Amino acid sequence: MKILKKTMLFTVWIIILSALGFYLVTTLINEKTDKRLFLPADTSNGHHQIEEQCDLCHEPFGELKEQGCLDCHAKSLSKASDSHEVKLFKDPRNEQMLEDMNAASCLTCHNEHQQDNYPNGVTVAKDFCVHCHEDVAEDRVTHKGLEFDNCTECHNYHDNTALYEDFLAKHLDEKDTFKEGKLPQRNFLHFYSKKAKHSLDALKLVDHNAPESVDLSLGQDWLESSHAEAGINCLDCHSKKEGDWVNKPNFSYCESCHKKTIQGFLAGKHGIRLAQELSAMTVSQARLPMLEGADAENKILNCTACHSAHKFNVVEAAVSSCLNCHADEHSIAYKKSKHFQLWQDEQQGALEKGAGVSCAGCHLPRETKGKKRKRKSKRIKRVNVQHNQSHNLSPNQKMLRGVCMNCHGLGFSLDSLADKELIKNNFSSLPKKHLKMLEMVKERI
């Protein structure tokens, strides 16, 4: 009897172990299953949204793959003025520099599942610049005596779009705030109209082309939208081919007209999961403080999360949509800020368009293309709204050129972005921090 009992127990044990083994192995090898079970520790902000897909960063048996970094980040690094492009280190002349620190590999500085010293999973020691720039003071006397653990206050490792000497020199002694400062105006319709294959005449409700079975209660919202105003009918958004009708079109339906917008959205933290073919992000997955309540927590981050379907009201999308979810100190302080006051004045017509400052004005910056033409040209410059809202956040000096300096001088902007308390109170006071960058440039020129 005892032997039978032991055998049965052993058999049950083997079955449990086999089932567990089978579950673990299938979870590990199946591409689309959630693998968070195997996480050794927390992932960094942003990556936490895709942490269930280990294979984006790892080979099947755990080894890190650098190509995983490049698959997502190479494009934006290439577009930025990356001061430490990998190709620089492939020159035999520079190979020796890699002996102390392999700057040709992302993984030398960025490590996951570890406590970081800087944002973006950067775990390298704070004085890492010393390996290659030990003699910087020989060329730059202004740097004499400076400690190497503070270089990143004035320099970024990758993107120095607004932090190079000629640019700083060009913007010395600027006023804190420009009286005429404003954001460039969006002009999507101008460029869309050039390639549109349909009439751009405004539509009326009777012009709609939705199938008879469709509930038209949202028709009024559409009628008041810029879509109806520009001749965009129901089928243009709800259908990709003849006879097709989708009640709730996803981002791929918007993409046919708003390709660049979607590219930006998918590259940012709102769209990163969709870009990796995972379910859309929900607000509850955010690490930043969000408003409590079912409405916000369950919100799915697709285009209509911010641009309410049919209305597509950009004013609403610029402030209300953000504050319906975001509840961190900076967001909560916005409505007490000077920026918000200006935004309200603009909406009430007291200020001209672009003079107000919304959430979107800073976090979805307007990018002007083709502005450096030598001859005065009558050609309208294309203004795109960058929908990768994470693009200019870290390091925040990436905001200087495209955002702050539309209205503020460089010195004031630099000091403001360096003042963490000021960021928390949404720039409701004057900067208390002062960077000596501009003084150093003055000394040199």
Next chain:
Amino acid sequence: MKNIIKILSVGFLLGSALNVSAEGIEPKKVADMIHDALEANRIVYAEKIVNRLMNEEEVIDANEHWKQEQALLLPAQFFREGADIVREKSRSGVSYSLLSLWPVNAKNNAKSDVEKAGLKFISDNPGKNFYGDEVVAGKRYFTAIYPDIASSGACVTCHNNHKDSPKKDFKLNQIMGGMLIRIPTE
């Protein structure tokens, strides 16, 4: 048998005439050929793109900070970008760069002994190229350095006025530096 000897003899003579050794074309010849192609591309970019669009047609500027300023690359930067791609994509291990004894950017100064000797040689012997062998980062290379001449007023003005240029009195047609081509030989 006689035919075989004849064929081998003709092959040997042709090979000798074209400097084709058992390992292929000799490194000096390869370096000269690469230099010819690079030099031609530099001239086309400087004259047909930069000079035409910036100075003649006044369409767009060329700027050291071309990415940030939405401008054309300076000719030297165009050259370096090409060199970067070759280093990244080429499996041959060949690399090339622009060096100078008076560089605007200190990292473009001569580093190895061969680089130093080469830049000095082409500077002291106008019109002549320098060829040498060296070991860099544990690998053996054939290194060729060709004179880089100030071919237009724009080169001279830019270098003489640049705050980081250690030499402010360049003149037209003077040697400003050297084009280095490095070919792995092992």
